[in-house]
Amino acid sequence: MSDLLTVNGLSRRFSDGGLFRKRKTFHAVSDVSFTLKKGQILGVVGESGCGKSTLARLVLRLINPSGGQVTFDGVDMASLSRGDMRRLRQRMQLVFQDPYSAIDPRYSIRDALLEPYRVQGVKPKSTDETVASLLDMVGLNSSLAASYPHQLSGGQKQRVGIARALALNPSLVVLDEPTASLDVSVQAQIVALLERLRQELGLTYLFISHDLGLVRYFCDQILVMYLGRIVEVLPSDAAPAHPYTRALLDSTFEPDPKRRRSITRLAGEIPSGYDLPAGCAFANRCPRVSDLCRKVLPTLTSQGSGHQAACHHPLAAVPEVAVDQRSVA
Amino acid sequence: MLLDLEMLRISFGAFAPVDQVTLSVDRGEILGIVGESGSGKSLTATAIMGLLPRIGGQVAAGTIRFDGTDLVGLPERQMRRLRGGRIALITQNPMTSLDSMMRIGPQIDQAARLHLGLSRSAARARSLELMADLRIPDPASVYDLFPHQLSGGMKQRIVIAMALAGDPELLIADEPTTALDVTVQAQIVQILVDLVRQRGLGLILITHDMGVVAQACDRVAVMYCGRVVELAEVDALFAQPRHPYTQALIRCIPRHDMARGTMSAIPGVVPSAAAQPPGCRFNPRCARVADRCRVEIPELRIGVSGNGVACHVAEAA
Amino acid sequence: MIKHRALALLKAVSTFKGGISGAFLLLLVIGALFAPWLSPYPYDQQDLGIMNQAPSLTHLFGTDEFGRDVLSRMITGARTSLSVSVTAIGISVLLGLVLGATCGYFGGTFDRVVMTVIDLTWSFPEILIALMLVAIIGPGLEGVVIAIAIAYLAQFTRLTRTQIMSLKSETYVEATISLGAGHAHVLFSHLLPNALAPVLVAAMLATGDAIILEATLGFFGLGAQPPTPSWGAMMSSGTAQLFIAPWVILLPGLAVALTVVFINLFGDAVIAALDVRAKFREA
DSSP states (O other): OOEEEEEEEEEEEEEEOOSSSOOEEEEEEEEEEEEEETTOEEEEEOOTTSSHHHHHHHHTTSSOOSEEEEEETTEEGGGSOHHHHHHHGGGEEEEOSOTTTSSOTTSOHHHHHHHHHHHHTOOOSOHHHHHHHHHHHTTOOGGGGGOOGGGSOHHHHHHHHHHHHHTTOOSEEEEESTTTTSOHHHHHHHHHHHHHHHHHHTOEEEEEESOHHHHHHHOSEEEEEETTEEEEEEETTSOOOSHHHHHHHHHSOOSOGGGOOOOOOOOSOOOOSBSOOSSOTTGGGOTTOOHHHHHSOOOOEEOSTTOEEOOSSOOOOOOOOOOOHHHHO | OOEEEEEEEEEETTEEEEEEEEEEEOTTOEEEEEOOTTSSHHHHHHHHTTOGGGGTOEEEEEEEEETTEEOTTOOHHHHHHHBTTTEEEEOSOHHHHSOTTSOHHHHHHHHHHHHSOOOHHHHHHHHHHHHHHTTOSSHHHHTTSOGGGSOHHHHHHHHHHHHHHTOOSEEEEESTTTTSOHHHHHHHHHHHHHHHHHHOOEEEEEESOHHHHHHHOSEEEEEETTEEEEEEEHHHHHHSOOSHHHHHHHHTSOOTTOOTTOOOOOOSOOOOGGGOOSSSTTGGGOTTOOGGGGTSOOOOEEOTTSOEEOOHHHHHO | OHHHHHHHHHHHHHSHHHHHHHHHHHHHHHHHHTHHHHOSSOTTOOOGGGTTOOOOSSSTTOBOTTOOBHHHHHHHHHHHHHHHHHHHHHHHHHHHHHHHHHHHHHOHHHHHHHHHHHHHHHTSOHHHHHHHHHHHHOSSHHHHHHHHHHHHHHHHHHHHHHHHHHHHTSHHHHHHHHTTOOHHHIIIIIIHHHHHHHHHHHHHHHHHHHHHHHHHHHHTTOSSOTTSOOHHHHHHHHGGGTTTOTHHHHHHHHHHHHHHHHHHHHHHHHHHHHHHHHHHHHO
16 A cells, blocks of 8 residues: 655644743644555544644644645645645545534535535536535435534534535545544444445545544554654554553543553643653653653654554553452552 | 432423433442433432522422432522532533632632631631642642643642532532543542542542443443433443443443444434433334334333333343 | 524514614615605705794794705705715725735734724724814815724724634634635635624614714814705704704704614614524524
8 A cells, every 4th residue: 555645754833922921932743753554544642732633734734834744645745836735635634623613604514515616616516416415425314405503413513524524535534533522422423434434435544532442443553642742653452662652541441340440640740832841751740750761852663563652661562451440449 | 328319300391301310329439320412411410409490490300318308399598508518519611610710729718618617727728638638739839829820630620629628428520521631531530439438428420431430430320311221330230231222322432352343333313302202212213122112111110239221122131 | 694694684673672773764764865855845945034943834843044944954964964974884894894804814014014003093083083084185075984984994994803813713714724725715705704793783883973973074064065964064054043943953963863872772683683693503
C-alpha cells in the first residue's frame, strides 16, 4: 500500500501577550512526524491540550504550521496556491466533534448536503437524488432533507456531518472526536457506520480521540500525544511502553467488574503548554522519573516492530494485569 | 436502608418522564444509576434533592424514604435542612457549581457553617482538612484562590469538598466525571470510592458509562425512558445481564479483546417523552421482542436476591 | 431562511405591542406614500385670510402663519421625514455592513485604521457630527441624508464587526472552509446572513433616532428648504407663534414623538420574536 499522507517535523506555536504582558509562546504541536497508508486507520489519542485537534487542522492546512511539512498523495501542501489548495480540499475532509454547531442553523439538511458541491463548483446530476443517496449512505431517512439542524438528534446531526464530508468522494477523512459529545449507544452506531463506509468507499481515516479504549478497538496504529509531542507510536494490540500510555490505559475502565483497575495515583494534572520543561514533559507526573528525564528530552526509539516510544525508561512488554481492587482494599 | 425509593412517579403536567422507579442504597454502598440521555436518571436525583418544583415538576406518586422519613411532601424548611447537610449533590459541571466571584475557601465553608453551626475559623479548619483528604495540593493557598485559577479536575475536587462539608450521609454524584479528562476521571472516581469505604457514606453514582459502573459500583439500576429496567448486584449484572437493553448497553463499549467490527450498536433512537411506544418502552429497539412486549408494560420484579428485571422475555427464560 | 424571518415578523405583529405599533407605522407609511391624494389641501396653498386658525372641522389641525393647512403639511412632512431618515439609515447600514464585515473578517491593518476612525466618530454625539457635516455640505435634504448616514455609520460598523468576529469562530464556518470554500462564500452564505438580524433590528431603532435628528436639523433650518414641509421645519417656523397658535408646533412635535415611540415598540416586539426563535433553536 502506498502512503497517502506523510507528515514531517510538523510544529505549531501560538504567541500571546505583548504590550503589557510578557510575550508567551504556547507549543501546541512540536515536531510531529508520521505516515498514513491508504486504507489505514490511524488513531491520535491524548487528553485536552495535547495538541490533537491542532494536529488535525495542521494536516488539513486549516491552520498554517510554524515548521515542518505535510505531503498529501505526493504533493507538498506548502507548494500549493490558494486555489489549488481549495480544490485539494475535496480529497481531504473533516468530521467535527460537536455536531450541534457544525451545520449552519439557517441551512436545511438538504442545503447543508448540497453546499460541498456549491463550494467546489460541481453540479450534481440530480440534486434530489444526490441528497437522497447521501442520506441513505449514512442510514438516514430521505424525509429528513427538509428539516433544520435543531430538529435533529445529536446522532442524526453527526450522520449529516459525515454525509457532508463524504459528498465530494474524499480519500482522507479526519475524524476529530466524532463521538465525544454523543451517548455511548449512539457512539457505537457512529463507529459501526464509519467502519462500513471505510470498507465500501476505501477511505483512509485519521481518528482523533481522548478514549484509548475506543482507539484501540477502531484503529490499526495509534499515536499517543502529550503536550504537543508524540510520546508513543504503537500497533493497537501492543502493550504500552511509555508510562503515560500505561496511565491512559489504566484510566480507561472496561465494562467488566472483574477487571477493575487499581488506579495508579498519577500525581498532578497536565501542565500548561506554556514554558515547557527542558526534559520530558511527563516527568513531573511519571512514576518512573529519574534525573535524566528532567534534563534530556527523550526521542522516539524502537520498541519492536511498528512500535516506538519517547521514554528513557520504557516499560518492558508485559501482558496486561488486571487487579481486582476489592481484594486489595 | 439509608434511602429507599418506591414506585416513584415524577410528572411534568401530562408527562411522566419517570415512573415506577424502585431502588435503594445503604450506608457504605455505591449504587450506580446508568442510562442514556432522557432515561430520567438526573430527574430522579433532582426528586431526591427535593428540587423538582424549581424546574416545574412534582412527585406524582411513590415514596422517597431517607433514613425512615418520607421526603415526599416534607415541608421546604425541613427539606432545606437536609439538602447540603445530610444529603449532598455533586453535579456534572464544576464550572457552574462554583461562584466565580467568590474565593474557593469560603464556598466550602458555607455548608459546615450552615448545617453544622461551626464558627468561621472552625469551618475553615474543617475545609482545609477536607481539601487535604481529597489530595488537593497546598490547601492553604488554594483556599484563597478564585475558581478560574483552578483546572477542571481541581474544581471538581472542590465541588466534592463542598458536598462533604455538611457531613452528608448520602451523596448523589450526577455524571461527576463527564466533563473531565480520562486520567482525571480515574482520580475522581477513585476519590469517591475511597470516601464511601472510609466514611461509610451512601453514594448514588449517576453515569452513562458502563465502564465507570463496572469500576466503582456495588449495585446498579439500569434506567430506560424513565423506568428501572434492571436492578442487580454489579458482578451479576455484567456476568449475566438479563434485560436486552442492559446487554446491548454493555456491548456498546469496546473491550480490550474485541476485534474491529464486533462491537454492536443498539438500532434506533431513544423515543422522546411525548412519543413513548405502548408496552415495553424498549420494544421497538429490542432484538428479542415478543408480541406481549408491544402491549403490556413489564413490571420490575425483585427477587429474594435483591436483583430484578422488568422484561417479559427475560422472566419467561 | 426567508421563511423564518417572515415568521419572526408575523410573530412580532401578532403581539399587542407589535400589532398596535405596526398598524400605526403602516398608516404613517401609507400616508407618506399617498400624501398628494390624502391631504385635504395642497400643502403650499396659502390663504392669508385664515392665518393661525385653531383646529376646526374645515381645518382639522388648524392653519399656520400663512394660512396653510397644518394637517396637509404634516402629511407631506411625514413623507420628507420618513424618506430622509429611511434613506439615510439604509445607506448607513449598507456602508456599515461592508466596512464591518471587511474589518471583522479580514482584520489586520485595514481593520485597525478603519476602527480608529470609527471609534473617533463614536465619541461625538450624532447631532454634532451631523451639524458639522451639514455645515460643510451646505443645507438641503441631500446634505441631511449624508450627514445622518455618516453620523450612524459607527454604530452599524461596530455592530457588524462584532457579529462577524464572533460568528467567524463557529464550527460551521470552519466546516465550510474545510470543504474548500473561499472568502466570498463564507462571508455571503454564512457570516452576513447570520449577522443580519441584529443589525436590522438596530437599524429599525436607529430610524426612530434619525427622525428626531432630521427634525432637529430641520428645526435649525438646515434640512428641507421652504416651502417643502418637514416636521422639524414646521416646528421651527411655529416657534414664533407659540402663544398665538400652539398647534403649529405641538402637532408636528407629537407626530415625531409618537412615530419614535411606535418604532421603538415595534423594534422591541421584533427583538422578542427573534429571541423566542433563538431559544427554540437551542432547545
